[in-house]
Amino acid sequence: MALQCKRVAVGTSGRRAMDVRAQAVASPAPASAPMKTNVAKIAVLGASGYTGAEVVRLTALHPNIKVTVLTGDKQAGKAFSDVFPHLVAATNVPKLVKIDDVNFADVDAVFCCLPHATTQEVIKKLPSDLKVVDLSADFRLKNPATYAEWYGHEHAAVELQKEAVYGLTELYRDQVKSARLLANPGCYPTCSQLGLYPLLKAGLILPEDILIDAKSGVSGAGRSAKESNLYCEIAEGINSYAVGSHRHMPEIEQGLTEAAGKPVTISFTPHLINMSRGMQTTSYVKLAPGVTADQLRSQLASTYEGEPFVRVLPKGVVPHTRHVRGSNYCLMNVFPDRIPGRAIVISVIDNLVKGASGQGLQNLNLMMGWPETTALLQLAMFP
Ligand SMILES: NC(=O)C1=CN([C@@H]2O[C@H](COP(=O)(O)OP(=O)(O)OC[C@H]3O[C@@H](n4cnc5c(N)ncnc54)[C@H](OP(=O)(O)O)[C@@H]3O)[C@@H](O)[C@H]2O)C=CC1
Numbered sequence: 226m227a228l229q230c231k232r233v234a235v236g237t238s239g240r241r242a243m244d245v246r247a248q249a250v251a252s253p254a255p256a257s258a259p260m261k262t263n264v265a266k267i268a269v270l271g272a273s274g275y276t277g278a279e280v281v282r283l284t285a286l287h288p289n290i291k292v293t294v295l296t297g298d299k300q301a302g303k304a305f306s307d308v309f310p311h312l313v314a315a316t317n318v319p320k321l322v323k324i325d326d327v328n329f330a331d332v333d334a335v336f337c338c339l340p341h342a343t344t345q346e347v348i349k350k351l352p353s354d355l356k357v358v359d360l361s362a363d364f365r366l367k368n369p370a371t372y373a374e375w376y377g378h379e380h381a382a383v384e385l386q387k388e389a390v391y392g393l394t395e396l397y398r399d400q401v402k403s404a405r406l407l408a409n410p411g412c413y414p415t416c417s418q419l420g421l422y423p424l425l426k427a428g429l430i431l432p433e434d435i436l437i438d439a440k441s442g443v444s445g446a447g448r449s450a451k452e453s454n455l456y457c458e459i460a461e462g463i464n465s466y467a468v469g470s471h472r473h474m475p476e477i478e479q480g481l482t483e484a485a486g487k488p489v490t491i492s493f494t495p496h497l498i499n500m501s502r503g504m505q506t507t508s509y510v511k512l513a514p515g516v517t518a519d520q521l522r523s524q525l526a527s528t529y530e531g532e533p534f535v536r537v538l539p540k541g542v543v544p545h546t547r548h549v550r551g552s553n554y555c556l557m558n559v560f561p562d563r564i565p566g567r568a569i570v571i572s573v574i575d576n577l578v579k580g581a582s583g584q585g586l587q588n589l590n591l592m593m594g595w596p597e598t599t600a601l602l603q604l605a606m607f608p
């Protein structure tokens with residue numbers, strides 16, 4: 226049975242947001258596993274990690290979601306609040322169990338917050354009608370050869386790779402609504418594509434010579450201890466990594482190539498920054514002949530007019546990661562470059578929210594036929 230959707234009362238002004246909500250109310254959720262009640266039972270796989278914990282935090286006030294399963298690997302067997310005391314007040318949260326002990330017949334949807342490669346082995350064994358929002362990179366690349374090239378092994382579930390819908394919500398909303406398996410985008414691809422895709426699509430910037438300088442908070446690397454993420458190796462510094470080889474490049478190029486209608490090759494360098502969460506992409510782009518930076522800004526403003534979570538800041542105002550901390554918003558702006566014929570596009574997100582669990586919930590809301598913004602309208606913490 227599809228759920229009836231309620232209207233949300235705040236924060237989603239504008240024509241397109243109203244359209245989205247009207248459609249969500251009018252159209253039933255696509256057929257999939259039948260829902261047992263009007264509250265969906267959700268399993269969070271990898272709940273002892275950062276993005277899994279963020280799913281629990283964000284869904285705690287969701288009227289249509291009850292988290293009934295949480296899994297861990299090394300942390301299995303523990304009470305959830307032993308691992309994440311900040312979520313002790315989340316009501317009726319179950320303890321962490323192993324994935325093998327989950328009865329998937331008794332859940333309505335799954336958030337999969339596992340490492341890539343492990344993910345495809347787990348998802349291919351799930352009931353084939355179960356709705357899944359996957360936060361890993363496993364189902365984002367459409368071409369199996371590209372996956373094998375960048376991830377170093379053949380994909381173990383090529384059929385599912387074909388079925389998956391890429392969930393950059395603002396660009397693929399209609400496909401997301403009918404998705405069964407949702408490939409949630411990577412954090413860098415979310416931040417950069419939201420700024421660049423509409424400009425390429427409109428032919429306002431040239432597909433060559435796109436340089437993306439990216440910065441991420443350390444939570445982007447996950448919770449498992451890694452030498453390169455130790456406080457004394459991150460604090461008081463800035464670390465570039467995977468220079469010229471980061472696996473998000475083919476994901477970004479896949480989207481930008483679609484937008485431009487011809488192959489796009491980007492230059493992309495990520496950096497780890499001395500902060501726990503937050504992400505900025507600064508993209509240096511070449512303008513099409515006769516186009517100005519102001520026109521880029523106007524294009525982004527009209528593309529995202531009425532979007533609940535993507536905002537173009539007033540002219541001249543610079544987006545900072547602190548402006549989105551803890552929220553599902555993406556803020557952006559465009560600036561002229563001193564080099565003639567070029568412009569600078571800056572976007573910021575919280576890597577754990579719009580870059581992962583928040584966008585995942587935005588997508589699940591659409592997949593279930595609920596209002597897209599449910600439980601996601603929290604504004605940023607500042608300072
Ligand atoms: N962090 C971020 O900003 C973003 C992350 N992502 C992606 O989301 C996914 C989760 O990321 P994140 O939460 O940061 O990762 P974490 O490292 O914080 O958490 C990983 C989770 O997976 C569990 N796990 C690890 N290995 C196995 C295994 N072999 N079998 C079963 N469970 C296992 C861990 O359990 P335990 O701890 O109990 O061992 C833990 O719950 C990854 O694919 C990541 O790339 C996507 C966008 C942004």
Ligand SMILES: CC(=O)N[C@@H](CCC(=O)OP(=O)(O)O)C(=O)O
Nearest residue numbers: 360361362411412413441445446
């Ligand atoms: C800071 C940091 O290490 N970030 C991660 C990206 C997080 C993410 O989006 O990863 P997935 O593509 O696996 O989902 C990285 O660079 O690998």
